[in-house]
Amino acid sequence: AQSVSQHNHHVILSEAASLELGCNYSYGGTVNLFWYVQYPGQHLQLLLKYFSGDPLVKGIKGFEAEFIKSKFSFNLRKPSVQWSDTAEYFCAVKIVSNDYKLSFGAGTTVTVRA
Amino acid sequence: KAGVTQTPRYLIKTRGQQVTLSCSPISGHRSVSWYQQTPGQGLQFLFEYFSETQRNKGNFPGRFSGRQFSNSRSEMNVSTLELGDSALYLCASSLDSGSSHEQYFGPGTRLTVT
Numbered sequence: 001a002q003s004v005s006q007h008n009h010h011v012i013l014s015e016a017a018s019l020e021l022g023c024n025y026s027y028g029g030t031v032n033l034f035w036y037v038q039y040p041g042q043h044l045q046l047l048l049k050y051f052s053g054d055p056l057v058k059g060i061k062g063f064e065a066e067f068i069k070s071k072f073s074f075n076l077r078k079p080s081v082q083w084s085d086t087a088e089y090f091c092a093v094k095i096v097s098n099d100y101k102l103s104f105g106a107g108t109t110v111t112v113r114a
Numbered sequence: 115k116a117g118v119t120q121t122p123r124y125l126i127k128t129r130g131q132q133v134t135l136s137c138s139p140i141s142g143h144r145s146v147s148w149y150q151q152t153p154g155q156g157l158q159f160l161f162e163y164f165s166e167t168q169r170n171k172g173n174f175p176g177r178f179s180g181r182q183f184s185n186s187r188s189e190m191n192v193s194t195l196e197l198g199d200s201a202l203y204l205c206a207s208s209l210d211s212g213s214s215h216e217q218y219f220g221p222g223t224r225l226t227v228t
Contacts, residue, residue: 032214034216036219042221043204043219043220043221043222044204044206044219045219046216046217046218049216051214052214090157092157101147101159101162101170101172102147102149102159102206102217103159104149104156104157104158105156106156107156107157
């Protein structure tokens with residue numbers, strides 16, 4: 001069965017620090033990849049997505065992610081975080097075949113200290 | 115364009131009762147998916163509807179059911195509620211259920227079963 005692993009449960013860092021959140025998935029075929037963010041009290045929002053093409057994708061709010069097919073990974077990065085980046089981050093994978101569901105990782109809570 | 119809306123936002127029910135949650139997708143979106151979010155299990159896929167047909171179903175008991183109407187609005191029903199059904203129920207819509215279509219999430223319905 002498809003699974004999605006996020007390496008860190010909780011990350012705490014200071015403003016201006018760099019952020020990298022790991023995501024690995026287990027399916028060997030073609031996938032669509034997503035990162036969603038859930039700010040406190042708000043609904044899930046799409047940060048960025050990868051369907052095909054350039055494996056380095058840029059999203060909103062200065063986030064980017066790199067798809068490394070050989071490592072089944074889709075890590076999220078931001079060079080310099082702000083206090084407003086405090087949120088929960090979810091990696092999600094959709095198998096491009098006959099499956100229509102998104103499989104989510106467990107999520108990583110990011111706390112940015114001012 | 116209005117986002118995904120879900121009603122009601124909060125609901126308190128007693129064990130054994132049933133509940134119906136409603137979701138209105140973004141205008142023009144024909145696919146609606148439902149997810150259950152809990153602190154212990156994270157985000158888990160319930161089912162997906164496209165053009166009034168259920169296309170995929172997650173690993174939930176038959177007490178969880180849904181339907182989609184011709185205007186793409188969707189409802190999910192949970193019968194014989196159990197304490198463990200307490201969760202945030204999220205609805206997501208997309209243009210289609212195939213690849214290269216991201217899902218947009220609503221704010222969720224917070225269900226508490228007492």
